[in-house]
Amino acid sequence: MSTETAKKPSVLFVCVHNAGRSQMAAAFLTTLGKGGIEVRSAGSQPADKVNPAAVEAMAELGIDMSAEIPKVLTTEAVKESDVVITMGCGDECPYFPGKRYEDWVLEDPAGQGVDAVRPIRDEIKTRIEGLIASLTPAAK
Numbered sequence: 326m327s328t329e330t331a332k333k334p335s336v337l338f339v340c341v342h343n344a345g346r347s348q349m350a351a352a353f354l355t356t357l358g359k360g361g362i363e364v365r366s367a368g369s370q371p372a373d374k375v376n377p378a379a380v381e382a383m384a385e386l387g388i389d390m391s392a393e394i395p396k397v398l399t400t401e402a403v404k405e406s407d408v409v410i411t412m413g414c415g416d417e418c419p420y421f422p423g424k425r426y427e428d429w430v431l432e433d434p435a436g437q438g439v440d441a442v443r444p445i446r447d448e449i450k451t452r453i454e455g456l457i458a459s460l461t462p463a464a465k
C-alpha cells in the first residue's frame with residue numbers, strides 16, 4: 326500500500342519554444358517543490374535547445390538546466406496536469422474542463438543576454454513560490 330495519502334499535484338508550464346521561461350519555471354518548481362509536485366514543461370513550437378542565457382541565469386542560483394531539452398506540447402501532457410501555466414502561447418494550448426489555467430505574462434528571454442534574463446528569472450521564482458503555497462497546504 327502506498328504511503329502517499331493523495332496523488333501529487335502536477336503542473337505543466339507552456340511557452341512557444343520551451344527554451345526559456347517554461348524551462349526556468351519547471352526547474353524552480355522541481356527544486357523548490359522538493360519532490361512534492363509533478364513538473365512538466367513543453368512548447369507549441371519547441372526550439373532546438375534551451376536558451377543559454379536562461380541556463381546561465383539559473384546556474385547562478387545553483388540550479389542546473391544544462392541537460393534539459395525543449396519538448397513538444399501534447400494533448401496528453403495537458404490532460405495529465407492539474408495546473409496548466411501558459412507563458413505566451415495563447416490559444417495553442419488545448420483546454421480541458423476542471424483544470425486550473427493561469428497565464429503568466431513574462432518578458433521573452435529569447436535572444437537576450439543573462440543581464441536581461443535575471444529579472445525574468447527572479448519574477449518566475451516569486452511566482453513559483455506562490456504557486457507552491459497554493460498547491461501544498463503544509464507549505465503555508
